[in-house]
Amino acid sequence: MNxxxxxxxxxxxxxxxxxxxxxxxxLSALGLQQADALARAFRDVALDAVYSSPLRRALDTASxxxxxxxxxxxxxxxxxxxxxxxxxxxxxxxxxxQYPDAAARWAAGDPDFVIPGGESRRALMQRxxxxxxxxxxxPWQHVVVVAHGGLLSAALKGLLDIPAERNPFRFFNAxxxxxxxxxxxxxxxxxxxxxxxDAGQPAERQSTEL
Numbered sequence: 001m002n003x004x005x006x007x008x009x010x011x012x013x014x015x016x017x018x019x020x021x022x023x024x025x026x027l028s029a030l031g032l033q034q035a036d037a038l039a040r041a042f043r044d045v046a047l048d049a050v051y052s053s054p055l056r057r058a059l060d061t062a063s064x065x066x067x068x069x070x071x072x073x074x075x076x077x078x079x080x081x082x083x084x085x086x087x088x089x090x091x092x093x094x095x096x097x098q099y100p101d102a103a104a105r106w107a108a109g110d111p112d113f114v115i116p117g118g119e120s121r122r123a124l125m126q127r128x129x130x131x132x133x134x135x136x137x138x139p140w141q142h143v144v145v146v147a148h149g150g151l152l153s154a155a156l157k158g159l160l161d162i163p164a165e166r167n168p169f170r171f172f173n174a175x176x177x178x179x180x181x182x183x184x185x186x187x188x189x190x191x192x193x194x195x196x197x198d199a200g201q202p203a204e205r206q207s208t209e210l
Contacts, residue, residue: 021084085118
């Protein structure tokens with residue numbers, strides 16, 4: 001099985017440098033172009049299924065991919081981004097000034113720190129891993145999963161047995177990464193963005209985990 005992990009195209013909050021979490025924000029104008037570029041990238045792949053987080057920025061990205069293949073998007077709430085609680089909607093400097101203690105604990109990387117009103121990185125890792133495991137157990141050959149940067153990073157750590165304390169992955173908006181399930185699970189590619197050459201991919205908008 002080939003599983004193509006896609007981070008949603010740029011959202012309005014990405015463009016504004018705001019923490020998204022589970023805020024349901026739309027794609028930006030650039031994000032719409034990136035979503036179309038993703039659809040073109042998968043046009044010649046014989047997709048069996050397209051899964052998505054139900055949050056609009058992911059679902060709108062997934063819908064453009066699925067429409068080329070006459071598929072209905074399968075939504076799974078376990079693919080939603082981390083619940084960022086009191087941080088949601090804030091810029092990072094606002095998070096640090098309004099919630100200095102919580103911001104410092106988040107920045108320290110403790111996987112068991114629960115964001116006030118939200119959840120922990122470990123909880124995110126556990127639900128993301130389970131969602132991808134269930135997809136990997138389906139009888140598909142080519143599957144797209146559209147989700148979020150934090151979720152994809154956490155889920156991959158769980159699948160690949162990387163300790164929760166480590167954070168080695170970061171996903172660009174509208175990037176494609178490829179997992180293959182054979183005798184064992186292999187991560188073949190990470191953060192492919194060649195398909196975005198015509199759509200644009202400003203690096204300064206790619207740095208937020210939340």
